[in-house]
Amino acid sequence: MQKIIAANWKMYKTRAEARETAAALARHLKEKQPEGRQVIVYPPFTAIAEVAAALEGVTCAAAGGQDVYPAAEGAFTGEISPRMLQDAGASWVLTGHSERRHVLLESDELVGRKTAFALAQGLSVMLCIGETLAERESGQLRAVLQRQLQAGLAEIAPADVARLAVAYEPVWAIGTGKVAGPQEAGEAHAIARELLREIIGAAGESTPLLYGGSVKPGNAAGLLALDNVDGLLVGGASLDADSFAQIIFA
Numbered sequence: 001m002q003k004i005i006a007a008n009w010k011m012y013k014t015r016a017e018a019r020e021t022a023a024a025l026a027r028h029l030k031e032k033q034p035e036g037r038q039v040i041v042y043p044p045f046t047a048i049a050e051v052a053a054a055l056e057g058v059t060c061a062a063a064g065g066q067d068v069y070p071a072a073e074g075a076f077t078g079e080i081s082p083r084m085l086q087d088a089g090a091s092w093v094l095t096g097h098s099e100r101r102h103v104l105l106e107s108d109e110l111v112g113r114k115t116a117f118a119l120a121q122g123l124s125v126m127l128c129i130g131e132t133l134a135e136r137e138s139g140q141l142r143a144v145l146q147r148q149l150q151a152g153l154a155e156i157a158p159a160d161v162a163r164l165a166v167a168y169e170p171v172w173a174i175g176t177g178k179v180a181g182p183q184e185a186g187e188a189h190a191i192a193r194e195l196l197r198e199i200i201g202a203a204g205e206s207t208p209l210l211y212g213g214s215v216k217p218g219n220a221a222g223l224l225a226l227d228n229v230d231g232l233l234v235g236g237a238s239l240d241a242d243s244f245a246q247i248i249f250a
């Protein structure tokens with residue numbers, strides 16, 4: 001099955017820096033076309049057009065936005081609509097990233113509205129879920145994933161499920177250098193798969209389920225070999241084209 005390797009650039013890179021990194025990545029992908037890999041780059045909003053242009057003609061690669069607001073347009077200062085993302089060249093969007101949930105205090109309910117609306121507008125959506133260390137240590141892993149998936153997928157239309165992916169990112173592993181071990185990641189992915197089946201039915205069997213949190217060139221192959229790991233969402237190690245390419249070709 002095809003694996004999705006996604007780069008989350010967070011609040012890094014000016015347009016010129018993004019253009020340079022995306023062009024270097026495009027060179028890697030043209031030189032050695034990765035088999036069975038779909039590549040997505042989520043730059044800051046200001047650099048989506050640059051990245052989409054640099055990746056044009058690289059059939060396995062696409063650009064996406066890091067967030068979206070669930071309305072077509074209106075008085076929502078600071079927000080961005082699905083159509084604006086598409087206009088800039090994005091075909092994907094992240095919803096519910098842990099930094100949106102924990103730093104910007106987004107609710108499960110808002111994440112659900114964003115996910116459903118972006119899908120309905122034709123974007124592919126990567127819904128992010130994951131527990132904090134305190135939640136894991138107090139035995140709430142399953143309950144947290146269940147709550148986030150139930151609310152995150154509450155309003156999605158059955159016809160849109162084919163454009164959905166889910167990224168499991170334990171909050172304690174994001175940007176900390178602490179990657180979830182095979183047992184921890186394997187357990188969480190098995191739970192997420194079971195929940196997806198419960199919530200969206202048989203289609204949940206083939207929803208791509210990505211792992212994220214301190215993915216590096218050295219641990220990518222091991223993570224991709226785990227059951228129910230259909231791809232990787234990479235933060236820090238995706239900022240450099242060479243290091244991200246190593247992960248793509250892992």
Ligand code: PGA
Pocket residue numbers: 008169173174175176177212213214215233234235236237
């Ligand atoms: P990280 O970030 O790879 O730097 O841990 C992952 C993410 O937040 O998507």
